[in-house]
Amino acid sequence: MAAGLVISAPASGVGKTTLTLALARAWRNRGLRVQCFKSGPDYIDPAFHAAATGRASVNVDSWAMDRATIAHLVSRGADADIVLAEGSMGLFDGVAARGVCGTGATADIAEMLGWPVLLVIDPSGQAQTAAAIAAGLRDYRAGVRLAGVVLNRIASPRHEDLVRRALIDAGIAVFGALPRHAEISLPKRHLGLVQAEEQAEIGSLIDEAARFVSAHVDLDAVLRSAATWSPQPAANGLNVTPPGQRIALARDAAFSFVYPHMLEAWRAAGAEISSFSPLADEAPDTSANVCWLPGGYPELHAGKIAANTHFRSGLRAFAETRPVHGECGGYMALGTALTDADGIRHEMTGLLGLETSFAKRRMHLGYRLAELAAPMPGHQVGARLRGHEFHYSTILAQPDMTLAVVHDATGAVIAETGSRRGQATGTFFHLIAEDR
Template sequence: MPAGLVISAPASGVGKTTLTLALARAWRHRGLNVQCFKSGPDYIDPAFHAAATGRASVNVDSWAMDRGTIAHLVSRGADADVVLAEGSMGLFDGVAARGVSGTGATADIAEMLGWPVVLVIDPSGQAQTAAAIAAGLRDYRPGVRLAGVVLNRVASPRHEDLVRRALNDAGIAVFGALPRHAEISLPKRHLGLVQAEEQAEIGKLIDEAARFVGEHVDLDAVLRSAASWSPQAASNGLNVTPPGQRIALARDAAFSFVYPHMLEAWRAAGAEIATFSPLADEGPDMSADVCWLPGGYPELHAGTIAASARFRAGLRAFAETRPVHGECGGYMVLGTALTDADGVRHEMTGLLGLETSFARRRMHLGYRLAALAAPMPGHQAGARLRGHEFHYSTIFAQPDTPLAVVHDATGAVIAETGSRRGHATGTFFHLIAEDR
């Protein structure tokens, strides 16, 4: 029977991912099968989980998914020895208005699955106050159980002793304390960590993290704190309709933000996926019946995309007779032009009139609920789609017919409606699930 734990923290940026990867790899070195999940709408961390465990990781999201869908997704951990769910942001951070089964907070998943929480606490600039924070998180919400804490970035043995004593007085277990160690820092960029597939030495970095954490954290105590867990039979599957029978999927460093559960759902429904690389100047498979351009980092590769004549010509030819859909970065590439951070304007494919710029950064972040005004691949007009938007582009023009009426998590209508023209459609949000 697998044992489940949630790795969370009071805030972002304190080391949740590093600890999750280190624990997973350390236990794997001991011969245990480890399954990871990511709570919340993060497209990057699941690839790191897979690198650490050798098993595919998927997102679970209480705002966008119902309990049956979450149960279906986590059931893949039934044959594991230990299951780790890595949280997003702080433990209780979610949106103000409840979604399908919660607010998107990591605490929702912990309570729903009955898994205890291991908190990563960074006590930089404080000492006993770290215990007050941990105690507050422990007591904030009935049903969420704290297993203990791992201290990260402690400044000195004296600093560690002060924090440990306070935590012990509060009745909170301390599994270990990590001094600062630059060698296990994961590189970052504006949308989060640099992707796992872009880091040639990722395996060595995870091994070093596992070694370091193994020296400073009681791995046996952490494992004993996990809750025995029997996966519940799911009443329903993923509720995802593939956009076509054969899907041409852009896939490279510029087009990589795809939720793993979406691809699995497409394949489970019998769809075939044929990947191609726009950065390698490849066009979509002309035998496919739909083309999908996911998000990613087109702004970092705008010059290469603009110069990829075969890709652009192939996509235009495909769109003359078949649907093409782009999400976020993919939507920007379907547009007329993209201006990079240096102010250089690059011509895109021109299937839509969208123009965006990264020279004037503006953050767009949050859950989205879209009511389709017209069909898009896999979904009919009137469908209600739940997704998430995160980018730093400024929209200069969005002149085409709106694709949807889009609301944020509070119910407010937003301007990023998506677009449609001919066979081309695009959205700024990444699709997570359809309301059923």
């Protein structure tokens, strides 16, 4: 049987991902089989998990997924020795209105699975107050159990002693304390970490993090704190319909934001996926019956996309007879033009009239529930789709027909409705699951 543990924190930016990767690699180096998951709608961290463990990681999300789906996804850890679920934001941070089986908070997953929480605490600028924060998190929700704490970015031995004593007095186990160590910081950009596949040195970074954490954290004590766990048999609860039988999938540094469970669900349903790279000026496979452009960073590569005439003409030819769908960055690439952060306007594929700009950035962030007003690949009119939107683009024009009525997590209607024109459709949200 596996042991399960949730890694969380009071807030974002405290060091959850680095600790997760370090623990995973350190235990893997000891010969243990390690499985990771990501709680919440993050399409970057699972690739880091896979780099650390050698096993594919997927997202679990209590707002968008039902319990059967979560159970099915988590069951892949049945043959592991230790299963780590990395949280998002702070432990109890979610949306105000409950979704399918929760608010999207990491605490939902911890309670649902019965796994204790390992807290990462950064006590920079404080000392004993860190214990009050940890105690508050421990006592906030009865169904969530705290395993203990790892301290991060400790300033000095005296600082560590003050914080450690306060935590022990509060009855909270301290598994270790990490001094500041800039060498294991992971590069970031405006949507989060720089993607794992873009970092040639990612393996050495994770190895260094594992060495560092092994020297300062009691790995055996952390392992003992995990809950013994045997997954219950779960039917295939993946609420995902593939967009077609043969899918041409854009896949490169500009188009890579696709949830791993989506691709797995497509393949499990019998779909075939052929990848192509717009940045390498490749066109979609002409034998495919649908083309899908995921999100990513088209704003960082807009000039190259605009210059790649084979990709643009090939995609336009494909769309004359078969459906093409874009999510977020892929949606922007289907539009008329994209203005980058320097104010330079780049012509896109022109399949839709959408025009976006990063010259004046505006954050769009949150869960989305869409009811389709028109069909899109894999889904008919009236289908209810759950997803998540996160981008910094400003919409300059969105002239095409509306694809969906889209609500945020509170039920409020939002302006980003998606678009449709001919065979082309696009949305700003990334699809997570169908609402059945």
